[in-house]
Amino acid sequence: MPTKNSRLRVALLTVAVAVAGLALAGPAAAATPQTATTASTAQQTPAIPVDFVDLATSPLAADGETHEVTLTYRNDSTTDRTVAPQLLVESPDAGPFLDPSDIEVERRTAGGCWEPVDLGTQTGTLFTDLSTAQRTLRAGETLTEVYRLTATDPAAQGTVHPRVALFD
Incomplete structure (x- = not known):
């Protein structure tokens, strides 16, 4: 089990670094209004x-x-904290690795509707994006996020691993 945990941590660190790089160079960075101070x-x-x-x-x-x-x-x-809910779906250690088309993921919105969630993939783990899920959670507040998963491939195997990323 430590090998899988290490593999997952390395994969997630790689993804976090990649996402950080994309965020700096991607369209979202270009679309950010610049003020005289930030420019x-x-x-x-x-x-x-x-x-x-x-x-x-x-x-x-x-x-x-x-x-x-x-x-x-x-x-x-006692202080506000930036958090991001994340859903991982981990492939078996010996494979076969899951593909994003093997499952459908939806997230319940604040209005109670379901919206599809795109999945990234790295080293056999499917994951929801952290950068778009970040929010500030006030001291004493509780975050509740509800996802729906449907395996579209009857041969799909894996583990559903919910977690919360902590920033600050």
Whole structure:
């Protein structure tokens, strides 16, 4: 199990660095309005997680049914904290590796509707994007995020791993 954990941590660090680089050079950076103050200073580096809170994992159910996964995290500190919920779907250690087309992921919006979620993939792990999920959680507030997963490939195998990225 330590090998899988190490592989996952290395993959996630690689993804975080790649996302940070893309965010600096991508369209979002170009579309950011520049003021006289920010134009004369160096661009700020995008936030990179300092820690993760791992939540209970479960096997990926490849039964064609829709299954809900709820991520809950309470900011027990006395200060505001930037957090981002993330859903990982990990392939078996011995493969076969999952492909984003093997599962469908949706997220419940604040209005109660479901919206599709794009998945990234790295070293056999599918993941939701951290950069678009970041939010400030006030001291004492609780974050609850609900996802729906449907395995579209009946042969898909893996582990559903919800977690919360902590920034600051």
